[in-house]
Amino acid sequence: MEHLTTSFRIADRYYAAVDDVTLTVRKNEILAIVGESGSGKSALAFSIMGLHTRAKIEGHIYYKGQDLAHLPPSKLNKLRGKEMGMIFQDPLSALNPLMIIGSQIEEALLLHNDMLTAERRKAKVLELLDKVGIPRPEHTYQQYPHELSGGMRQRVVIAIAIANEPELLIADEPTTALDVTIQLQILELIRKLKSDIGAGIILITHDLGVVAEMADRVAVMYAGQIVEIADIYTLISNAQHPYTKSLLSSIPAASAEKSRLHVIQGIVPSLQKLPREGCRFRSRIPWIQEAAHEPVPAMHEVSPGHFVRCTCYRTFYFPKVDGKGADYGAS
Numbered sequence: 001m002e003h004l005t006t007s008f009r010i011a012d013r014y015y016a017a018v019d020d021v022t023l024t025v026r027k028n029e030i031l032a033i034v035g036e037s038g039s040g041k042s043a044l045a046f047s048i049m050g051l052h053t054r055a056k057i058e059g060h061i062y063y064k065g066q067d068l069a070h071l072p073p074s075k076l077n078k079l080r081g082k083e084m085g086m087i088f089q090d091p092l093s094a095l096n097p098l099m100i101i102g103s104q105i106e107e108a109l110l111l112h113n114d115m116l117t118a119e120r121r122k123a124k125v126l127e128l129l130d131k132v133g134i135p136r137p138e139h140t141y142q143q144y145p146h147e148l149s150g151g152m153r154q155r156v157v158i159a160i161a162i163a164n165e166p167e168l169l170i171a172d173e174p175t176t177a178l179d180v181t182i183q184l185q186i187l188e189l190i191r192k193l194k195s196d197i198g199a200g201i202i203l204i205t206h207d208l209g210v211v212a213e214m215a216d217r218v219a220v221m222y223a224g225q226i227v228e229i230a231d232i233y234t235l236i237s238n239a240q241h242p243y244t245k246s247l248l249s250s251i252p253a254a255s256a257e258k259s260r261l262h263v264i265q266g267i268v269p270s271l272q273k274l275p276r277e278g279c280r281f282r283s284r285i286p287w288i289q290e291a292a293h294e295p296v297p298a299m300h301e302v303s304p305g306h307f308v309r310c311t312c313y314r315t316f317y318f319p320k321v322d323g324k325g326a327d328y329g330a331s
């Protein structure tokens with residue numbers, strides 16, 4: 001996507017929740033988009049899928065030579081579900097409570113291939129259920145969503161998402177609603193699917209621990225903008241942006257050797273209160289002098305493929321803390 005901007009109307013003005021984002025997802029890679037709640041990750045995912053009904057979308061979303069941002073809804077509908085699949089945070093709300101699992105997956109298949117015979121359809125559904133690790137496909141085929149555990153439901157949602165062998169899969173916080181042990185199984189399944197179907201996968205999460213396990217590349221999002229992007233190894237070993245450093249510090253394992261966590265306090269400002277000029281992160285690092293920020297923060301390539309927004313990263317340091325934990329920055 002190039003210069004993608006998604007704005008919501010609040011009262012009589014539009015506010016950008018995704019602000020001039022340029023990103024590329026390659027085949028056979030997991031691109032993680034990470035950031036706190038409210039940073040614009042879901043708004044970005046929904047824009048790619050064309051799921052916003054009332055947002056203003058500007059910029060371009062290129063897919064196989066077509067610009068999805070400007071495709072008529074009928075054409076976008078055809079692509080969605082066939083070439084693009086989406087896995088949502090809450091599997092229960094993604095499924096129809098009144099329909100057996102088998103029919104829901106068949107429906108997804110039919111949407112894009114109405115020539116399949118009933119027999120072939122059922123065989124394909126059983127194959128899909130097996131592929132996503134459902135132990136008794138024949139049995140689950142007949143079940144309703146409420147009869148399944150959260151983890152099994154998410155597997156069904158994944159089966160629907162991959163039913164038509166999509167080339168792009170978007171997983172929006174796919175494990176947040178699940179128990180820890182189940183989370184690992186679902187992540188393992190998504191990773192396996194990457195090599196099985198060769199799709200490009202966008203994994204949206206607020207959890208850098210998940211990112212470290214899963215991603216090939218990572219884009220860090222703050223207040224609607226990408227502030228850092230790099231391959232996973234570089235991001236973990238050589239993060240530059242103060243926001244990324246703070247996120248990494250909040251993973252206990254990453255900071256085990258340190259005596260305390262350096263986490264920048266505060267939250268992502270709401271859309272209306274978001275500073276639109278200068279570095280959006282500056283109010284959370286007030287100990288860094290103003291001159292360290294660029295008036296119009298640009299992305300700087302610090303090594304091949306590793307980009308960081310704003311020059312403040314060059315003079316950033318964590319302030320000394322008093323033993324009770326860091327408590328700096330405005331909210």
Ligand SMILES: Nc1ncnc2c1ncn2[C@@H]1O[C@H](COP(=O)(O)OP(=O)(O)OP(=O)(O)O)[C@@H](O)[C@H]1O
Binds near residue numbers: 009042043
């Ligand atoms: N339909 C909408 N109308 C108005 N504002 C919205 C709408 N959807 C999202 N927003 C706002 O856009 C900003 C980004 O929201 P978004 O849900 O994309 O964040 P997120 O990073 O995905 O957070 P979370 O992890 O909590 O879902 C937030 O300030 C949110 O309040």
